[in-house]
Amino acid sequence: MAYELYYWPGIQGRGEFVRLALEEAGAEYADVARGRGGESEMLRLMNGESVPRPPFAPPFLRSGDLLIGQTANILLYLGQALRLAPAAEDGRLWAHQLQLTTADLVDEAHDTHHPIASSLYYEDQKREARRRSRHFREERIAKYLGYFERILERGGTGHLVGEALTYPDLSLFQVIEGLRYAFPRAMARLSSAMPRLLALHDRVAERPRIAAYLSSPRRLPFNQQGIFRYYEELDAPAPKTSSGAAAPCG
Amino acid sequence: MAYELYYWPGIQGRGEFVRLALEEAGAEYADVARGRGGESEMLRLMNGESVPRPPFAPPFLRSGDLLIGQTANILLYLGQALRLAPAAEDGRLWAHQLQLTTADLVDEAHDTHHPIASSLYYEDQKREARRRSRHFREERIAKYLGYFERILERGGTGHLVGEALTYPDLSLFQVIEGLRYAFPRAMARLSSAMPRLLALHDRVAERPRIAAYLSSPRRLPFNQQGIFRYYEELDAPAPKTSSGAAAPCG
Numbered sequence: 001m002a003y004e005l006y007y008w009p010g011i012q013g014r015g016e017f018v019r020l021a022l023e024e025a026g027a028e029y030a031d032v033a034r035g036r037g038g039e040s041e042m043l044r045l046m047n048g049e050s051v052p053r054p055p056f057a058p059p060f061l062r063s064g065d066l067l068i069g070q071t072a073n074i075l076l077y078l079g080q081a082l083r084l085a086p087a088a089e090d091g092r093l094w095a096h097q098l099q100l101t102t103a104d105l106v107d108e109a110h111d112t113h114h115p116i117a118s119s120l121y122y123e124d125q126k127r128e129a130r131r132r133s134r135h136f137r138e139e140r141i142a143k144y145l146g147y148f149e150r151i152l153e154r155g156g157t158g159h160l161v162g163e164a165l166t167y168p169d170l171s172l173f174q175v176i177e178g179l180r181y182a183f184p185r186a187m188a189r190l191s192s193a194m195p196r197l198l199a200l201h202d203r204v205a206e207r208p209r210i211a212a213y214l215s216s217p218r219r220l221p222f223n224q225q226g227i228f229r230y231y232e233e234l235d236a237p238a239p240k241t242s243s244g245a246a247a248p249c250g
Numbered sequence: 251m252a253y254e255l256y257y258w259p260g261i262q263g264r265g266e267f268v269r270l271a272l273e274e275a276g277a278e279y280a281d282v283a284r285g286r287g288g289e290s291e292m293l294r295l296m297n298g299e300s301v302p303r304p305p306f307a308p309p310f311l312r313s314g315d316l317l318i319g320q321t322a323n324i325l326l327y328l329g330q331a332l333r334l335a336p337a338a339e340d341g342r343l344w345a346h347q348l349q350l351t352t353a354d355l356v357d358e359a360h361d362t363h364h365p366i367a368s369s370l371y372y373e374d375q376k377r378e379a380r381r382r383s384r385h386f387r388e389e390r391i392a393k394y395l396g397y398f399e400r401i402l403e404r405g406g407t408g409h410l411v412g413e414a415l416t417y418p419d420l421s422l423f424q425v426i427e428g429l430r431y432a433f434p435r436a437m438a439r440l441s442s443a444m445p446r447l448l449a450l451h452d453r454v455a456e457r458p459r460i461a462a463y464l465s466s467p468r469r470l471p472f473n474q475q476g477i478f479r480y481y482e483e484l485d486a487p488a489p490k491t492s493s494g495a496a497a498p499c500g
Contacts (some may be wrong), residue, residue, distance in 0.1 A: 052404055053344055056351045056397050068343055070350040072322075077343055093318055093327055094303055100320040102308045107357060117367050117379065117385035128365065128378050135367035181467050238465055 003029040006042040011226040012174075012219075014071045015059040021075060023213040025082035031218070033058070041112055042193035064228070071098045075167045095161045098151070098168040102175055105144040109178065112136045122231070133234035137186040137225040141179060147196050148172060152196035158203065165207070172197070173204035175196045178228030185213040186236040251280040254312040256292040261476040262424075262469075264321045264356070265309040270420040271325060273463040283308075283467070322349045325417045334417040345411045348401070348418040352425055359428065360477045362386045362484055383484035387436040391429060395444050395449035398422060398497070402446035408453065415457070422447070423454035428478030436486040439490040 003022060007015030015031075031099045032038040045067065046054050050150040056071030063081070065100060068074050079085030111189040129232050149161055154204040162166045174217055176197065180187045215218055222228055253272060257265030265281075282288040294303050295317065305319030313331070318324050326346050329335030361467065365382040366375040380415045385454040401410055410418045429432045441448060454460055463469055472478055 043339060053347075054397075054400070054404075055347070056354075056394075066340055066343065070347045070349065073347045073350055076326075076346070089327075093316065096326065097303075097305070097318065097320045099448055100323055104306075104357075107354075111361070111365075115361075116381050117389070119385065120391055125381075128381070131378070132366050133374075139367070139369055147304075150304070154304075160272060169468065213425045213438075 003027055004032050005029055005059060006032050006038075006061070007059040009039060009056060010220065010223075012178075012222060012228075013059075013123065013226050016174055017071050017167075017171045018059050018061060018074050018078070019215075020076045020174060020210065021082060021167050021185045023218075024170055024209055025078075025084060026206065026209055027078075027082055045149070051187050063105050065219065067227055072096065072103050072193050074100055084170070086162055086166070089230070091162055095166050098148075098160055099145070101147070102171045103166060105140070105175060106178075106227060108140055109134060109175075109182065112182075113231060117219070122229075126233075129231070129234060133183075135154075137183055137236055140187060142185070142190055142193070145197060149194045150195050151215070152200060158196070158198075158200060160186040163237075165204070169200060169204060173201050174200040178222070181222040182228040182230050184230070185238065189236060251275055254282050255309060256282050256288075256295065256311070257281055257309040259284040260470065260473075261477075262428075262472065263476050264311075264480050267400055267417075267421045268309050268311060268324050268328070268422055269468070270424060270460065270463075271328045271332060271334055271417050273468075274415070274420055274457065274459055275328075275334060277328075277332055278461055297468070308371060322346065322353050324349070329391050334415070334420070336412055336416070338379055341412055345416050345418050348398075349421060351394070351397070352418060352421045355390070355425060356428075356477060358386060358390055359432065360424075362432075363479050372479075376483075379481070380483060383433075387433055388480060391436060392432070392440055392443070395440065397446060398446050399444045402450060408446070408450060410450075415454070419450060420460075421456060423451050423460075426451040428476075431472040432478040432480050433485045434480070435488065439486060451490055 005015060005018055005022065007013060007018070016213050019031070033042045042058060045051055045060070046057070047186070048054070051067070053067055055067065057069070059071055059074065060067060060069040061074045061077070064076070068077050079092070079095060080087065085092055085175070112133040113129050114120070114125060115128045122129065156164050159165055160172065205214065222230070224230070255265060255268055255272065257263060257268070281290045292308060295301055296307070300303070301317070305317065307319070309321055309324065310317060310319040311324045311327070313327070318327050329342070329345060330337065335342055362383040363379050364374050364375060365378040365481070372379065382406070398410070402408070407413050409415055410422065435497070445494055455464065472480070473478070
């Protein structure tokens with residue numbers, strides 16, 4: 001039975017966390033909204049009056065009779081169905097806990113370019129975005145990624161949960177990808193503090209199905225409509241030159 | 251076996267969603283950080299080097315050998331343990347999906363007073379808070395609560411999930427309480443559009459164990475340190491008087 005993924009076409013966004021799980025497992029799925037008429041079907045499932053359990057927002061997944069919304073909830077389901085999480089309760093909860101922590105980081109990354117309202121253009125909240133981004137770069141990225149680095153160090157297996165790859169590993173790979181795209185200078189500065197995390201990122205990228213996916217047209221490129229966006233002014237300032245010509249306040 | 255809840259003392263915050271589930275079920279629990287030495291024990295569990303699966307942030311729950319973090323994840327667990335969610339997979343996932351949607355609303359409510367950084371005082375992001383709050387009041391509250399109202403209408407049972415009370419009902423009660431505290435004028439204006447939601451709120455408040463809890467010293471009052479805070483300038487402007495003396499831009 002094929003899964004149906006519903007997500008905005010044109011961006012990786014939150015849908016990407018689901019795609020990576022489906023791809024790693026070699027699951028058969030349709031990325032519905034990227035096909036003809038798919039976007040209206042997606043909107044119908046959200047807004048149609050006859051849908052008994054409509055999702056609040058994409059992504060959502062159809063699996064047989066189930067219609068499952070909320071990224072982390074979809075992964076909770078797929079973790080079992082695709083064996084991308086432990087079957088035992090303690091490991092299942094731990095994997096989900098890490099996923100939810102990753103989701104918090106993703107929310108904060110989104111709000112760096114939209115600190116006032118998602119309904120406004122970036123250009124209409126640029127000043128606030130600069131302020132929020134500075135705190136995100138200087139406090140939040142290191143706090144979150146430092147946490148995951150500690151988890152990897154404590155576990156000692158090279159994976160976040162137990163001995164094998166689980167869906168939080170895939171999601172963390174995606175977060176590292178996204179943060180490197182959006183904050184290349186800030187991430188370069190932080191990289192020496194997270195060797196285990198970067199090693200996990202690289203191992204995920206090299207997994208045969210993930211590598212095939214990443215080089216396929218199914219993988220959309222990052223762009224300026226998604227969660228992770230690159231605006232030079234939101235990344236860390238470039239290192240000062242030795243000329244000392246830089247103003248004291250950047 | 252008693253549960254141990256760990257959360258910042260002095261505020262309802264995200265811990266309150268867990269407290270409401272424990273109270274409704276009549277579960278035995280200790281609110282550890284509110285007791286002597288409890289806050290340092292909480293910090294040790296987060297930061298201590300010997301904790302194999304440290305939570306990123308409070309709240310977290312100890313249940314026997316399990317240490318469970320992330321509010322929605324705790325409720326996923328308690329939903330089964332305390333029979334506050336369906337046992338069947340579809341109902342379990344649906345309840346969790348609604349909880350995660352509620353959590354998104356709670357995050358947005360928090361960011362109305364902290365749109366730039368949690369590490370800054372409200373006073374240092376007051377201007378941005380006014381802007382963000384306006385969008386939250388005028389777009390987001392109605393979008394989220396309108397969604398839950400539709401779910402109640404479609405279900406027709408007076409509960410979000412199935413025929414009986416589940417943990418998302420309790421959480422939505424708390425969100426209504428919090429929004430009414432933080433945005434009394436905005437909520438008063440919206441109230442006619444959500445009769446089912448307000449009826450559910452009232453039924454939750456009248457449940458014997460919840461009513462007993464709400465009038466006990468265990469229920470902390472809302473205050474200006476929590477997620478839901480009342481700042482007059484962030485609520486909707488007062489209705490204009492007929493004198494026409496109000497400035498054209500509020």
